[in-house]
Amino acid sequence: MKHIYTHDNIVVLHSVKNILALNDIESFVKNEQTAPVGAQHGIGNTFHELWIINDQEYAEAKALIAREIDNPPAKAKWVCDNCHEENEGSFEICWQCQSPSIQLKQEI
Numbered sequence: 001m002k003h004i005y006t007h008d009n010i011v012v013l014h015s016v017k018n019i020l021a022l023n024d025i026e027s028f029v030k031n032e033q034t035a036p037v038g039a040q041h042g043i044g045n046t047f048h049e050l051w052i053i054n055d056q057e058y059a060e061a062k063a064l065i066a067r068e069i070d071n072p073p074a075k076a077k078w079v080c081d082n083c084h085e086e087n088e089g090s091f092e093i094c095w096q097c098q099s100p101s102i103q104l105k106q107e108i
């Protein structure tokens, strides 16, 4: 057995569990029963843990979680401050005037 994921929201944890189940990876939730007790006492930071049964599936499970849960949302479009052209979020330089995006400038 191996610990794969932690979240304070049991609903999120169960959706991760469902994603794993859809891919034939068996898992179970630890600390599930502590939630109502924690809530009664006003303790908001009770963390639930998701564990997989089969250690060999760890890498696959991690990859699934990264793809389905931790994926950052698509980058927002940006407007070039040189020529005011709108650019896709994945562009690092303006497609029209080759001026770097503000984000890229900040990174430099």
Ligand SMILES: [Zn+2]
Pocket: 080, 081, 082, 083, 084, 085, 094, 095, 096, 097, 098, 099
């Ligand atoms: Zn431009």
